[in-house]
Amino acid sequence: MGRLLALVAALIGAALIAWTVQQPPKPRPLSTPADQFSAERAMADVRAMAPVPHPVGSEANHAVRDRLVARMAALGLSPQVRAGVGAAKNDRVAGLVLGGQVENIVGVLPGRDRAAPAVALMAHYDSVPGSPGAADDAAGVASALEIVRALKAQGTPARDVLVLLTDGEEAGLLGANAFFRADPLAHHVGFVINMEARGSAGRVQMFQTGADNGPTIALLRKAAVRPQSASLAVFIYEHMPNDTDFTEAKKAGLAGLNFAFAGRQFDYHSPSSTPATLDPGTLQDMGQQGLAAARAAAFAPDLPGRAPNVVYSQVFGNLIIAYAPAIGWVVLALSAVLIILATVRARRREGFARTDILRGMGAALFAVLGAVTLLHFARRATGAGFGFMEQRFLLAQVTRWESALILLGLGFLLAAIAEIARGRRLMALVPLLAGLAASAFGGFDPVGLGLGVAAALVAVAAYGRPVSRAGAWSGALLFGLLLAVAAQALAAPVAFIVAWPLALAALAAALTDMSSRRGVASLVLIGLAAAVGLGWLAGYAHAAFISLDLVELMAISLLGAALLVWPLAQPTEGAPPERLVGPALVILGLALTVAVRVNQPYDARFPQASYVAYQLDQDARRGWLVSDTPERSAWADAVLKSAGGKLTKLSHWVWRRPVDAAPAPYLAAPAPEMTLSRRPDGALSLRVLPPAGSRQIALALTPDTPATLVSIQGAPIGMPLAPGAVSRVRWDAAKDGLELILKPAGPGTLTVKYAARLPRWPDGAPPLPSRPAQVMPFNDSDSTLVTGARRLAW
Ligand SMILES: [Zn+2]
Known part of the structure; x- marks a missing residue:
């Protein structure tokens, strides 16, 4: 029971530390010196x-x-x-x-x-x-x-x-x-x-x-x-x-x-x-x-x-x-000495089998691999795609989503550590099922499957009989040491994220003879180290979470957490209440993941992104209503259908991928002016004047003769233009137009496709309906895109 108390106290302490560190300072008033x-x-x-x-x-x-x-x-x-x-x-x-x-x-x-x-x-x-x-x-x-x-x-x-x-x-x-x-x-x-x-x-x-x-x-x-x-x-x-x-x-x-x-x-x-x-x-x-x-x-x-x-x-x-990077080796050497010292003294006290250490190494690997499998599964299970726009579904409910990940990651870690006391191989099923289930969301998922199978294989090898706490922790620390040595050798600037928690855990292990010393003092010491270490690591888990949509990166923090929390999370024997903490957190995490998936997160504060544009093809004299957001709001849907055309996919060089589109009436709009002239030095000058009011013009250049794009508006570019290949220029604030200097290898022609963006809905089109509060225009939405092509010869 004391161990359970120490574990809970350490987790609460870590949460408090992390929360305090993550708070920005108080804004200071006008009267500040x-x-x-x-x-x-x-x-x-x-x-x-x-x-x-x-x-x-x-x-x-x-x-x-x-x-x-x-x-x-x-x-x-x-x-x-x-x-x-x-x-x-x-x-x-x-x-x-x-x-x-x-x-x-x-x-x-x-x-x-x-x-x-x-x-x-x-x-x-x-x-x-x-x-x-x-x-x-x-x-x-x-x-x-x-x-x-x-x-x-x-x-x-x-x-x-x-x-x-x-x-x-x-x-x-x-x-x-x-x-x-x-x-x-x-x-x-x-x-x-x-x-x-x-x-x-x-x-x-x-x-x-x-x-x-x-x-x-x-x-x-x-x-x-x-x-x-x-x-x-x-x-x-x-x-x-x-x-x-x-x-x-x-x-x-x-x-x-x-x-x-x-x-x-x-x-x-x-x-x-x-x-x-x-x-x-x-x-x-x-x-x-x-x-x-x-x-x-x-x-x-x-x-x-x-x-x-x-x-x-x-x-x-x-x-x-x-x-300096080399000092990292000293930190690792000191940790190694502390781990060996603690292991030797713990074996003298408790006499655990050497294989316990090997099983502990396997259990640590399993704990991290399994946690990553669960995180990976949860990310797919949310149903949100990957990408800047796709992620907005999760960003609109970011606290709920981050909480789900923390519960799942930490929960599995604690469950895997606790189970090594009983050594049941049944544990292998959890990541295996999660890895298999990952393919149920968004198609076959080789990564999830690979993670799940790998974790399960490690579990089958490491689990199978009860393992002593001191032996398992010793193995976990040696596993951490191996990884820290690898990190130090391959990328010294990142090794500290494993090496420092390892050093702290090794110190706690040395002072408690790998947790084999009974008594309150030993628990307090390990608890303190865990609270401080986890509080520090949580900051990195949070930073990884907010900067990249790569939940698997949380594994790095989880590894450090495993090293520190191990002796508190592993019960002595039988089925004491400690072993239920992990599964309880995992179940909570899964419930939150379901909530993230079924929740409709958009409201007036976090509105759904919508993007509509009116595209005018000046060569084919056709009009399109276009939307390029991965999830289309009901509002954008209504806009696309408003001209009575059928919804389809439109492929055009100006869009990175085919976009949702519906035919719409063609409307007259000004076109860019283009002139090609030869300069005295033999180079070509291509002058482009976008239609009045354009915010941006994009050009796609395809020569039929090798050429070099020397400069634009005096800025050196030096880009070869291969015959038949498409090179693109995107020019902002193009009010006064731009001049491209080209050096061709011989006579030829240049095809110039253009897409000018006017930051307004076209004249003559029915005005856009007003958006409900939970829908917002995103990026260049509500603009007109004027496209066409010219063929210029010299
Ligand atoms: Zn910025």
């Missing part, structure tokens, strides 16, 4: 910037620009609007160029040494079409303004502080590309603090740095206020394509820190991202972490230089533990 950050002061700028969506090039964005220039002038920053062209080949999609006309805003707080490399506070002031962008990224812009105001109140910094408010981030990092590629001011920057958002609440994470971040992390450690950061995120971001303005700064070789929040991700790029739904505590978190880092960099005699990356993670409060 001038040299500190006040979310309430910053919120005034958020409100002023984000009444309506303001994508690059729009009138609304020009209004935001003017307002920001006035604000920065009032702050004494001598703001300049720096017009430019952002354009680059897309990193992820071959043969695609994103570009457009941008207007960055730059202001300067002069430092004592004007020639010293400056600190840049960066955020983007444009929003996506369809979202007011209060979080993304008015919160970042407002933070930058409030930070520079607070810096100024403190005195003259050692170096210049640049406020760099970029334009066109949402259209492909256009403003940052224009600035770091072509603006002479970019050479003045030595350190970048970028502020971004992917949700509207939660803690702010520092998730990305420049290359060779040793000195940058040293600055973060010294300065940060309740930091949320670890080398795990930095490592992940170094190895996957990503898209914030910081990418462009990093490409330019700059050091810096990238901050963002991702809680309540439903509001990301959504009409619901209004000033009212932005959590002011999150704004405070962004501002006070950003200010601390900016102050440290701006007032220091030198900016952080470059030295090898370090392994680091926040622990609790202001503590960040950091060390």
